[in-house]
Every structure is written in C-alpha cells, then in structure tokens.
Amino acid sequence: MTRLPPLSILDRAMVRAGEPEGEALRAVVDRAQRVDDGAIKRFWVAEHHGVPGIAGSAPAVLMAAIAAATAKVRVGSGGIMLPNHQPLVVAEQVATLDRLHPGRIDLGLGRSLGFTPAVRAGLRVERYGDRAFADDLAELVAYLDGEAAFTSRPRPSPRLPVFILATRRSVPLAAQGGLGVVLGGPVLADTARAAEAVAGYRRAFRPSGRCAQPHVTLAVTTMAAATEAGARDLLLPEAWAMAQSRTRGEFRPLEPVDAVRSQAMTARQRALVQDHLDAAVHGSPARIHRQLADLASATGADELLLTGSTYDVEDQARSDRWLAAMGQHRDDADPPGP
Numbered sequence: 001m002t003r004l005p006p007l008s009i010l011d012r013a014m015v016r017a018g019e020p021e022g023e024a025l026r027a028v029v030d031r032a033q034r035v036d037d038g039a040i041k042r043f044w045v046a047e048h049h050g051v052p053g054i055a056g057s058a059p060a061v062l063m064a065a066i067a068a069a070t071a072k073v074r075v076g077s078g079g080i081m082l083p084n085h086q087p088l089v090v091a092e093q094v095a096t097l098d099r100l101h102p103g104r105i106d107l108g109l110g111r112s113l114g115f116t117p118a119v120r121a122g123l124r125v126e127r128y129g130d131r132a133f134a135d136d137l138a139e140l141v142a143y144l145d146g147e148a149a150f151t152s153r154p155r156p157s158p159r160l161p162v163f164i165l166a167t168r169r170s171v172p173l174a175a176q177g178g179l180g181v182v183l184g185g186p187v188l189a190d191t192a193r194a195a196e197a198v199a200g201y202r203r204a205f206r207p208s209g210r211c212a213q214p215h216v217t218l219a220v221t222t223m224a225a226a227t228e229a230g231a232r233d234l235l236l237p238e239a240w241a242m243a244q245s246r247t248r249g250e251f252r253p254l255e256p257v258d259a260v261r262s263q264a265m266t267a268r269q270r271a272l273v274q275d276h277l278d279a280a281v282h283g284s285p286a287r288i289h290r291q292l293a294d295l296a297s298a299t300g301a302d303e304l305l306l307t308g309s310t311y312d313v314e315d316q317a318r319s320d321r322w323l324a325a326m327g328q329h330r331d332d333a334d335p336p337g338p
Contacts, residue, residue, distance in 0.1 A: 002293040006303045007327040008042035009035060009320070010078045010219060013056030014238070014309045015253040024055040027313060028062060029069050035320055036070040039327035042106060043070070044078035044305065050119040053241050053251040060093040067101040076106025078182065078219075078305065079165045082136050083113055083128040088152060091143035095156035102157065107144075108182060109137065110165035116249075134173055137164075141177065145209070159210055163217065168197060175201045178208025182305060184219030188279075188295075194218070195299045202300075217303040218295065221280040223310065224288050224322040231282035234310040234319065236260045239276035243269040254311045280308060285322040292326070 011031060015024040032043045045062045048054040056062060059077040067075040075097075080090055090107075098105040111133045114120040142148040144156055164174035165182045174181040181201050188194050198216050205214040221238075225231035237254040240263065245251040247269055265273065281291045292304055306323055310316050 002289075002297075004289065004292055004304065004326055005296050005301055006041040007039070007323060008044065008074075008217070008303060008305045009040055009323075010044045010046065010305050010307045011056075012046045012048065012054055012307070012309065013062065014241075015053050015055050016311050016313075017253045017255045017259075019253070021055040025062065025065075028056070029065050031316070031320065032066045032070050032073060032075070034317060035324050036073045037324070038072050039324040040073055041303065041327070042074040042076055042305070044076045044106070044108060046078050047081050047084070047110075049084075049114050049123065050116065051251050053253040060090075060097065063097055063105070064100075067097060067104060074104050074106055075101065076161075076163075077108045079108035079110040079163070081110050081112050082133060082140070083111055083125045084123045087136050087140035088143055091140055091152050091156075092154075094160065095144070095152065095154050098156040098160050099154045105156075106161045106163065108163040108165055109140070111167075111170065130169060133170065137173065137177065141179075141210075162210060163215075166197075171197055171201050172204055175204035175214070176206055178206050178211050180211055180215040180217065182217040182219055184305070184307075188218060188220065191295070191298045198299050198301070215302050216300065217305050218299060218301040219305040219307055220292070220295065221276070221308045222288060222292070222306040222319075222323065223280060223282045223308045224285050224319040225282075225315070226284060228283035228287060231284070231319075232277055233257050234312075234315050235277055235280055235282055235308065236273070237311040238309050239273040240265075240269075242276050243272035246272050254309060256311050282308075285326065288323070289326050 011028050013024055013028045015021055045059045046056050047059045049057050059080050063075050094107045114123050120126055143152040163180035163182050164170055166174055202214045223231045223234045225234055236257050237260055240260045241251050281288055
C-alpha cells in the first residue's frame with residue numbers, strides 16, 4: 001500500500017445543536033487526547049469570532065489546554081488571524097506555549113478578517129491589505145528570531161515552525177520568508193491548479209533557519225466510515241451548516257444527520273451541500289487511503305491536514321481512529337521542513 005505523508009488534524013471547535021459551548025471546547029481537548037499516540041503528527045485549532053456554530057475564538061488559549069492534556073502530538077494554530085492581533089502579542093503567546101511544551105508547538109498564521117461588519121468593528125479591523133500582512137508577518141518573525149528593536153520574552157525555540165495559511169497571493173510570501181505553507185479550499189478544487197501553486201512555492205522558496213526546505217501542507221475535508229454512503233451522511237451536518245452560512249449569512253451549530261435529511265432546502269442550498277460533499281475525501285478507509293495518496297502524489301504535498309466534523313461524537317471518534325491508522329508519522333521519519 002502506498003505510504004502517505006504525515007497526517008494531521010484541524011478541529012474548528014464546532015458546536016453541536018443543543019450542546020453548551022463549553023462542551024464543544026472540551027470535546028476538542030478530548031479528541032486531541034484520543035489521537036495522542038504518535039500516528040497523527042499535529043493537532044491544530046482555528047480562530048473564528050461571533051459564529052454561533054463555532055466555539056473556537058481564542059486559539060492560543062485552546063492550544064494551551066490541549067498541550068497540557070497531551071504528550072506526543074504537536075499542537076498549533078490553523079490559524080491565528082494576524083489582522084486581529086498585534087504581532088508582539090502573538091509572538092509572546094506562542095513563545096510562552098513553546099517554553100511550557102518544548103518542541104510541540106506550531107504557529108499557523110492567516111489573514112482573514114471577521115465575517116461581519118460588527119465583528120470587524122469589534123476587532124478594530126476594517127481594512128487589511130497584502131502590504132499590512134507582509135509587514136505584520138515580518139515583525140512577528142523578527143520577534144521570534146530575536147531580531148526586532150527589542151527582545152521579546154520568553155524566547156522561543158529558534159526552529160519553532162511557522163506556517164502561512166495561504167491564498168494564491170500569499171504563497172510567494174511564504175516562499176520568500178522560508179516558511180511552511182498550507183493550501184486548501186478553492187486551490188484544491190482543481191488538482192492541476194494545486195500542483196501549480198505547490199510548484200511555484202517550491203521554485204521561489206528561500207531556505208531559512210526555521211525551515212531549510214519547502215514544506216507544503218494540504219488541508220482536506222475528510223471523513224471515514226464503513227461505507228462511502230455512511231461517510232457521506234456523516235459530512236451532511238457540516239455541509240448543511242456551510243450552505244446556511246452562504247445563503248442565510250450565519251454558520252449554525254451542527255445538526256443530527258436525520259434532521260439535515262429532513263430539511264426543506266432551496267435549490268441553491270442543495271447545490272452548496274452537494275459541492276461540499278463532492279469536494280471532500282470520504283468513504284471506507286481503503287478508499288480514503290487511495291484518494292489521499294493520489295492527491296499527495298499529484299501535488300507533491302509533504303503533509304495532509306485533515307478537517308471535517310460531524311454531529312455524533314462517537315462517529316467522529318471512529319473516523320479519527322480509521323484515519324489515524326493510516327498515519328505513517330514517526331519522529332525519526334519526518335520529511336524535511338517544519
């Protein structure tokens with residue numbers, strides 16, 4: 001069987017219908033503990049603000065809880081949104097985590113703004129262009145490297161991995177800075193387009209003390225079950241939440257599969273649900289292994305970041321066990337890079 005690149009997990013801390021938000025956060029920590037056996041390389045969390053269906057608004061805080069509850073898996077952000085934070089504060093937070101949990105902390109950075117005008121106003125960020133992101137990124141890396149106007153404390157490990165959650169416009173920024181890159185979403189909708197983005201990043205990459213060689217991670221929505229139909233069903237709650245966010249302007253908590261099936265969807269919503277399902281890698285473990293291997297081979301990915309959530313926690317845990325069984329990660333077998 002074809003060997004897969006290392007597998008990692010991104011958990012967005014999605015809330016399930018009728019569940020307290022605190023329970024959703026505890027479920028993230030529990031999930032990280034379940035995969036803390038060396039098969040999964042990284043466990044990352046995200047940053048969203050004012051979203052009814054997502055409890056994960058403070059990635060550094062959630063990272064601290066996960067790192068304290070685990071021993072092997074690397075813990076990181078996928079990502080911390082740089083427009084929302086002063087670079088110094090991000091550097092101090094990640095350096096603190098790195099010193100508390102040496103060798104286990106990653107920093108993934110993005111540039112997305114809040115989804116609504118009210119959220120953007122609350123974050124004090126109305127506009128944020130490419131130049132601002134490049135400047136903030138350079139300042140943040142300078143703090144981490146001890147090359148800023150003053151030395152931030154605590155000092156992190158000099159090789160603390162930094163990744164850019166990249167759009168096509170920010171791929172060159174990661175390459176020029178000698179940073180890892182994470183590609184997902186629309187870029188992966190076309191395998192040839194994804195391969196082109198990866199090749200461009202590799203050509204432009206400039207080695208750094210943090211990352212001597214290019215490191216490409218692909219973020220892929222993935223769900224495993226005994227059958228393809230069963231896995232597709234498990235993706236329905238997330239697909240329906242995504243469809244509602246696009247048509248009603250609000251990402252709602254995940255609903256049970258049967259409740260989603262009974263929804264009276266508009267034609268636009270049905271199409272959006274179908275698009276989400278079609279873009280996901282799902283099915284039996286053997287089928288998923290083949291699909292992930294094909295994707296990694298076609299794009300030259302160094303790592304796969306698996307996303308995808310469902311309503312039932314036990315179904316999620318079962319999927320994670322099957323996915324973790326495919327994991328080939330060992331500390332002495334990492335590819336070059338972060």
